[in-house]
Amino acid sequence: MGKLWPTWDAFIETGKKYTAATKKAFVDNAGTSVFHQAVNQGPQKYYDPSGNVVYSTSPQVKTAFDLALKAVQAGITAKQSSFSDGWSAGIGKDQFAVISAPSWLLEQIRNNAPGTKGKWDIATIPGGAGNWGGSYLAIPKGAKNPKAAWDYISKTQSPQGQLAHFVVTGALPTTPSVYKDPKLTALKDPFFSDAPTGTIYTNSLLGLKPFYIGPDSSAIGQELLNAITNVEQGKGDPAKAWDSALANIKTAIGK
Amino acid sequence: MTTTLSTRRAQAAPAGTTSVRQSITERIAPYAYIAPFFLIFAVFGLVPLLFTFYVALFDWNPIGEHVFVGLDNFTRLFADTRFWDAAWNTISIWLLSTVPQLLLALGLAHLLNHARLRMAVFFRMSMLVPYITSVAATTIVFSQMFDRDYGLLNWLLGFAGVEPIDFKQSVWGSHVLIAVMVTWRWFGYTTLLYLASLQAIPRAIYEAAAVDGAGGWKQFRHISIPSLRPVIVFTIVTSTIGGLQIFTEPLLVSRLSPLTCGPVRQCQTLTLFLYEQGFGQFQFGYGAAIGVALFVLVVGLATVNYVLSTRIRPER
Numbered sequence: 001m002g003k004l005w006p007t008w009d010a011f012i013e014t015g016k017k018y019t020a021a022t023k024k025a026f027v028d029n030a031g032t033s034v035f036h037q038a039v040n041q042g043p044q045k046y047y048d049p050s051g052n053v054v055y056s057t058s059p060q061v062k063t064a065f066d067l068a069l070k071a072v073q074a075g076i077t078a079k080q081s082s083f084s085d086g087w088s089a090g091i092g093k094d095q096f097a098v099i100s101a102p103s104w105l106l107e108q109i110r111n112n113a114p115g116t117k118g119k120w121d122i123a124t125i126p127g128g129a130g131n132w133g134g135s136y137l138a139i140p141k142g143a144k145n146p147k148a149a150w151d152y153i154s155k156t157q158s159p160q161g162q163l164a165h166f167v168v169t170g171a172l173p174t175t176p177s178v179y180k181d182p183k184l185t186a187l188k189d190p191f192f193s194d195a196p197t198g199t200i201y202t203n204s205l206l207g208l209k210p211f212y213i214g215p216d217s218s219a220i221g222q223e224l225l226n227a228i229t230n231v232e233q234g235k236g237d238p239a240k241a242w243d244s245a246l247a248n249i250k251t252a253i254g255k
Numbered sequence: 256m257t258t259t260l261s262t263r264r265a266q267a268a269p270a271g272t273t274s275v276r277q278s279i280t281e282r283i284a285p286y287a288y289i290a291p292f293f294l295i296f297a298v299f300g301l302v303p304l305l306f307t308f309y310v311a312l313f314d315w316n317p318i319g320e321h322v323f324v325g326l327d328n329f330t331r332l333f334a335d336t337r338f339w340d341a342a343w344n345t346i347s348i349w350l351l352s353t354v355p356q357l358l359l360a361l362g363l364a365h366l367l368n369h370a371r372l373r374m375a376v377f378f379r380m381s382m383l384v385p386y387i388t389s390v391a392a393t394t395i396v397f398s399q400m401f402d403r404d405y406g407l408l409n410w411l412l413g414f415a416g417v418e419p420i421d422f423k424q425s426v427w428g429s430h431v432l433i434a435v436m437v438t439w440r441w442f443g444y445t446t447l448l449y450l451a452s453l454q455a456i457p458r459a460i461y462e463a464a465a466v467d468g469a470g471g472w473k474q475f476r477h478i479s480i481p482s483l484r485p486v487i488v489f490t491i492v493t494s495t496i497g498g499l500q501i502f503t504e505p506l507l508v509s510r511l512s513p514l515t516c517g518p519v520r521q522c523q524t525l526t527l528f529l530y531e532q533g534f535g536q537f538q539f540g541y542g543a544a545i546g547v548a549l550f551v552l553v554v555g556l557a558t559v560n561y562v563l564s565t566r567i568r569p570e571r
Contacts, residue, residue, distance in 0.1 A: 031511070078404075081511035085398060089405040219536065226518035229511065234424045234519060251337060252536075 002124035008038055008067045011126040015076035018097060025078035025096040030068040031228045032082040033100040036221070038064035040130030040211075046221070047214035053255055055220050056246055065224060065242060072232045079233045088112045100125060102132050103172045103201045110191050122195035129204035131211075134174070172201055179206070216253040223248040304550075311543035328544035338545065340520055341528040342552070344430065348505075348524060349498035351434035356442050357490060361483075363442070364449035365475055370458075379450065382443035390440060394507040397436045398423075423508055429522035433504045441497075445490050452486040453479060488564045495557045499549070502526040525549045 005011035011034075015026035027033050039045060039061055046055040055061050071077055078096040080087040090096060092113035101109065101122070109120065137157070139149045155161055162173035163181060178184055179202040187198030227245035230236035236244075311329070314322040332338050366372070367379055385393065400407045401422040409419040422428035456478065464474050480487075505516040505527050514531040516522040523531070525545060533542025 080404070081509070084510040085395075086402050086404045087510075089402075093405070095404065222512065222515075226512055226515070229518040233421065234521075236519070251335065 005123075005126040008034065008126045012067075012071050012074050012076065015071070015098075016074055019074075019076045022097075024094070026076040027071065027098045027100075028078050028080050028087060028090065028096045029082060029229070030071040030077045030232050031225045033077075033098070034071045035064050035068035035228050036132065036225065037100045037125060037130055038067050038127055039221075039224075040132060041127045042130075043209045043211055045211045045213070046217050047212045049212050051212060051214060053214065053216070053220075053253075055224075055249065061224070062242070065228070065245070068228045069231060069238050069241060072228070073238065077232060081229060081233070092116060094119075103166075103170045103197065106189065106192065106197065107170050117191050118193055120191065120195075121193045122189075122197065122200055124200065124204060129208050131208065133213075170197070172205075176202075176206065219252050220249050223252060307543045307546050307550075310539055311547050313540045315539035315543070317537055317539055324540070328541050329548075331541070332544050332548060337520060337523075337528060338525075338548070341523050341525045342548075344426075344516075344520075344522055345499055345501070345524045345526075345552075348430050348433050348437070348501060348522070349495070351430055352437035352441075352501075353491075353494045353498050355434075356438040356445060357487075357494065359438070360442050360445035360449055360490075361480075361487075363446045364453055365479060367446065367450050368453040379447065382446050384443065385439050386441065386444045388440075390503045391507060393440055394436055394504050397432065397439070398508055401432050423517060424521070426521045429505075429508065429517060433501065433508065433522055436504045437498065437501060441494070445494070448486050448490060449483060452483050456482045484565075488561065491560045491564045492557050495560050496553055499553050499556065500524075500526050502530070506530075525552070 004014045018024075018026045042060040044054070044058055044060060046053065046058065046061065048054045078090055080090050080095065091099070091109055092115055094116075099105070099109070106122075109116075137153050139146050139153075143149055156165070159173065159175035159178045162171070162175055163178040163183060165171050166173050167183060167187065173179075173184075184198040184202065185196075187196070188194045189197045224245050227236065227241045227248070231238050231241050312323060312325060314320075314324050314327075363382070367375065367382075372378065399405075401409075403409060403419050403421040403423070406419075409417075412420070420428060422432045460478055461474055464478060469477070501524050505522045505524050506513055508522060509515070509517045512518055514523075514527065514535045516524070516527060520528075526549065529542050529545040529549065532538050532545060
């Protein structure tokens with residue numbers, strides 16, 4: 001399947017064909033499934049490596065934003081915001097064909113739509129692997145027993161600990177040393193037509209270039225996403241979306 | 256009560272000092288009885304309130320520096336279009352939820368008070384069911400009912416040939432949706448308050464009015480409403496205070512951008528804006544300034560409503 005969409009432009013073209021043939025939406029939404037993925041594929045996002053805010057001039061950001069608007073205007077999105085009630089219902093009712101899914105999202109699809117078992121498959125994402133983000137573990141200064149907390153974290157986050165976690169819940173290990181472990185490479189998921197869940201995510205990760213995430217990254221991303229959703233679902237004017245997103249970011253973070 | 260006290264005082268009189276001490280104890284006792292409330296209120300109500308005023312003067316990072324900035328947070332707030340949008344959303348949702356709710360409650364209370372109503376206890380008690388349902392559960396159910404593609408309401412409208420309405424995306428739609436939830440939750444409670452007051456009105460007055468030829472509407476207008484005046488004032492003031500602080504409903508309406516109640520903040524209320532700035536962006540000082548502004552708004556509108564609603568007087 002991934003051969004149908006090496007690039008995002010090819011993805012949108014495939015979507016147009018699908019929508020024309022089936023009269024159904026191709027992808028769940030433009031914000032999360034297109035913009036949020038495309039913006040995370042590259043070496044620089046909202047900040048430059050020295051920590052300066054560059055969202056308004058970063059070519060990667062504008063390209064991803066325009067791609068999302070293009071998908072909206074192509075009429076291939078189901079206008080279902082990720083994780084909303086309609087989105088959960090839509091998964092089970094074949095409202096759309098494609099969802100951008102990091103490995104942790106597979107569990108949600110499984111839970112939301114048990115009836116769709118065997119109807120899904122997993123393909124590589126257009127444009128190459130990216131980083132949707134992750135979680136952080138912190139030990140507060142006032143912790144009573146920081147040593148025990150650290151031991152717990154070291155154990156659960158050790159390569160073997162992460163591997164065990166991945167096999168059960170699908171949280172992708174951040175430790176490339178286990179990417180060749182047979183427990184991982186042999187992993188297939190019958191729910192997703194026996195897709196090689198073990199290797200398909202990790203193979204794409206090996207060449208990933210990290211980008212700098214700053215303190216306001218999440219606020220910036222949220223405003224850009226809001227502007228796209230407003231064009232997709234609301235009455236937003238696509239020609240003004242970029243400018244209004246930049247204005248909203250400026251109000252939100254002051255720079 | 257009076258007799259008991261005076262007897263005891265008379266008995267205690269011969270021993271001079273005891274009587275003084277006893278009367279002091281008696282004078283202090285009532286304050287001691289109500290003290291627990293005021294102590295708890297001071298700790299959990301007054302101190303946080305005053306502390307909020309204090310925090311509003313700082314650039315306050317919850318785990319970092321606290322820099323005194325004077326009134327800068329307020330200057331920024333008044334220039335912030337998000338604040339004015341949130342204020343407008345709050346007032347709009349409050350009006351849309353309070354006015355129909357109080358009118359509906361008034362009408363329902365009148366019906367439930369009808370002398371010939373059968374199974375009156377059942378109907379009266381069932382009014383309270385929405386009120387005792389968890390607000391989160393109510394919100395999730397209503398949110399699904401009003402969904403664009405899979406909602407019950409749009410499904411029914413579809414039979415009438417109406418195109419699906421996207422309530423959550425438009426300003427008015429989202430306000431109506433939240434107002435419906437708030438009305439649903441509170442109308443039963445308000446109805447019972449009105450009903451309790453109506454039942455205190457002697458039947459004889461209605462019978463006398465009927466003899467004089469007053470119909471149902473005239474009785475309602477000239478007997479029920481004036482008698483309900485104190486409780487109407489009470490409900491208007493409390494629903495003003497509550498309605499301006501609506502939080503859970505808008506928080507749970509939009510899953511992708513919960514803190515703004517949608518991509519263009521179409522139903523973000525002031526409390527939600529406060530929460531977004533304070534606990535989403537960790538700008539405690541700015542959040543506190545929003546809290547102070549909300550406090551002023553609530554006190555102001557509650558006062559205006561109190562003054563206006565006390566003007567309901569029996570017509571002569």
